Amino acid sequence: xxxxxxxxxxxxxxxxxxxxxxxxxxxxxxxxxxxxxxxxxxxxxxxxxxxxxxxxxxxxxxxxxxxxxxxxxxxxxxxxxxxxxxxxxxxxxxxxxxxxxxxxxxxxxxxxxxxxxxxxxxxxxxxxxxxxxxxxxxxxxxxxxxxxxxxxxxxxxxxxxxxxxxxxxxxxxxxxxxxxxxxxxxxxxxxxxxxxxxxxxxxxxxxxxxxxxxxxxxxxxxxxxxxxxxxxxxxxxxxxxxxxxxxxxxxxxxxxxxxxxxxxxxxxxxxx
Amino acid sequence: xxxxxxxxxxxxxxxxxxxxxxxxxxxxxxxxxxxxxxxxxxxxxxxxxxxxxxxxxxxxxxxxxxxxxxxxxxxxxxxxxxxxxxxxxxxxxxxxxxxxxxxxxxxxxxxxxxxxxxxxxxxxxxxxxxxxxxxxxxxxxxxxxxxxxxxxxxxxxxxxxxxxxxxxxxxxxxxxxxxxxxxxxxxxxxxxxxxxxxxxxxxxxxxxxxxxxxxxxxxxxxxxxxxxxxxxx
Numbered sequence: 001x002x003x004x005x006x007x008x009x010x011x012x013x014x015x016x017x018x019x020x021x022x023x024x025x026x027x028x029x030x031x032x033x034x035x036x037x038x039x040x041x042x043x044x045x046x047x048x049x050x051x052x053x054x055x056x057x058x059x060x061x062x063x064x065x066x067x068x069x070x071x072x073x074x075x076x077x078x079x080x081x082x083x084x085x086x087x088x089x090x091x092x093x094x095x096x097x098x099x100x101x102x103x104x105x106x107x108x109x110x111x112x113x114x115x116x117x118x119x120x121x122x123x124x125x126x127x128x129x130x131x132x133x134x135x136x137x138x139x140x141x142x143x144x145x146x147x148x149x150x151x152x153x154x155x156x157x158x159x160x161x162x163x164x165x166x167x168x169x170x171x172x173x174x175x176x177x178x179x180x181x182x183x184x185x186x187x188x189x190x191x192x193x194x195x196x197x198x199x200x201x202x203x204x205x206x207x208x209x210x211x212x213x214x215x216x217x218x219x220x221x222x223x224x225x226x227x228x229x230x231x232x233x234x235x236x237x238x239x240x241x242x243x244x245x246x247x248x249x250x251x252x253x254x255x256x257x258x259x260x261x262x263x264x265x266x267x268x269x270x271x272x
Numbered sequence: 273x274x275x276x277x278x279x280x281x282x283x284x285x286x287x288x289x290x291x292x293x294x295x296x297x298x299x300x301x302x303x304x305x306x307x308x309x310x311x312x313x314x315x316x317x318x319x320x321x322x323x324x325x326x327x328x329x330x331x332x333x334x335x336x337x338x339x340x341x342x343x344x345x346x347x348x349x350x351x352x353x354x355x356x357x358x359x360x361x362x363x364x365x366x367x368x369x370x371x372x373x374x375x376x377x378x379x380x381x382x383x384x385x386x387x388x389x390x391x392x393x394x395x396x397x398x399x400x401x402x403x404x405x406x407x408x409x410x411x412x413x414x415x416x417x418x419x420x421x422x423x424x425x426x427x428x429x430x431x432x433x434x435x436x437x438x439x440x441x442x443x444x445x446x447x448x449x450x451x452x453x454x455x456x457x458x459x460x461x462x463x464x465x466x467x468x469x470x471x472x473x474x475x476x477x478x479x480x481x482x483x484x485x486x487x488x489x490x491x492x493x494x495x496x497x498x499x500x501x502x503x504x505x
Contacts, residue, residue: 011352016359020359023352024360027356109355113326113328113355116323
């Protein structure tokens with residue numbers, strides 16, 4: 001991309017991914033070219049979830065990436081801010097998934113700068129659909145990416161959550177969702193603890209419990225690693241923007257939840 | 273018979289320059305100023321939707337005067353260039369200097385090759401990066417209709433009344449002015465430069481800031497209310 005090529009763009013629209021396709025094809029990587037590789041154990045992200053609560057949405061993910069039955073990384077990031085008012089959480093083949101999250105955030109920022117205003121939340125969710133659909137050839141080769149998209153709808157003034165399938169199918173979830181290898185357990189857990197109008201602390205508690213439940217049943221989901229001080233990544237998105245929950249808060253909450261369980265098992269504590 | 277259609281290169285360039293200046297002269301001016309908070313960009317612009325100032329990248333802003341369609345196209349090219357650079361390399365590799373040079377090359381090429389020059393002048397502003405020692409300095413580049421490029425310290429003006437505006441700003445500009453003071457200076461200077469002897473009405477000001485204190489994207493467009501509040505103090 002030398003200087004002389006700078007202003008020779010043929011593409012005149014407002015999509016960054018389209019710009020890459022038309023004017024910078026060498027940067028627009030085709031993951032399906034990795035057909036044979038997908039049979040090798042590649043790093044996979046495991047469990048992520050999103051919960052709607054009173055002020056917006058909370059999105060959380062564990063930090064483990066596995067390749068086959070080995071640990072690929074213990075502190076991988078699976079929850080990414082897509083822009084000021086939305087988050088993307090990824091599960092599946094880590095390479096293309098992380099790249100998709102990165103492209104998604106550039107895409108939204110690019111649109112906003114070119115057009116002078118941001119897309120509506122639903123428009124962003126739809127954009128992600130298209131990106132997953134473009135990944136379909138790679139998905140067919142085993143490089144499956146299944147994200148959750150969640151954000152604060154500034155027009156409707158509430159949190160919204162979308163889940164996807166590998167064909168780019170987009171389904172809005174009213175209250176919560178989870179994806180990845182431990183998602184069945186996380187979803188079951190959230191089903192029990194979700195309550196309409198939860199506050200932030202309740203939502204955080206529900207999310208943490210769901211991740212711990214998933215980690216308990218699914219060996220590929222990482223819980224809390226006290227030895228290495230690795231905690232799940234939890235971000236919330238409200239009218240004010242995005243905020244990350246600090247590790248200290250997660251540490252305290254984790255100890256609280258574990259204590260509760262220990263008390264229940266020893267027959268002490270509430271009710272027994 | 274001599275050659276009736278011969279026009280000397282000097283004459284040709286002069287004609288083109290005069291044409292471009294005339295186009296630019298019809299528009300209002302813009303000032304970019306280094307201030308305490310970062311960089312202030314202010315334009316007299318009665319339209320609230322057709323912006324003259326825009327965000328290019330994390331620390332880079334664009335301002336253009338002249339023909340809207342032309343400078344807005346340059347702004348979009350800048351965004352495409354910056355986002356592609358940042359995607360291919362890293363976000364810190366996107367710099368105002370490279371962008372300003374690219375503008376200079378592109379605008380200069382149109383000036384020499386095409387019949388009609390671009391009737392534009394642009395500013396590329398970059399706020400310094402406090403995270404790394406030695407990268408704190410701001411940059412202000414100005415590219416004019418023939419592709420000439422200059423870098424400025426303190427402040428930089430473009431537009432039809434740029435000379436007068438320059439004089440007005442220079443009189444009261446101080447290094448490290450806070451935003452409110454700088455905005456009042458810009459308001460008065462833009463008004464006087466356009467020959468009205470009145471500060472520009474707050475509603476007719478387009479004001480953007482590259483704010484050092486913001487996390488990643490330093491660019492911020494001030495709302496009409498924010499502008500009015502700052503000016504009322």
